[in-house]
Amino acid sequence: MITYRGLLGFFQYLTPLAIISCVYARMAFRLWGSQAPGNAQYSRDANLMRNKKK
Secondary structure: OHHHHHHHHHHHHHHHHHHHHHHHHHHHHHHOOOOOOOOOOHHHHHHHHHHHHO
């Protein structure tokens, strides 16, 4: 009975937890150094920040 509960806990809790953790870690490593989509316009962004400070 203890073996059954141990295996049940492993397959119903630890296995999905390990899979989800691996998938999230993979997404985090892939997105870590990426940039946001769109064209960067530094002069426009600087102008907006300057206007916000006024």
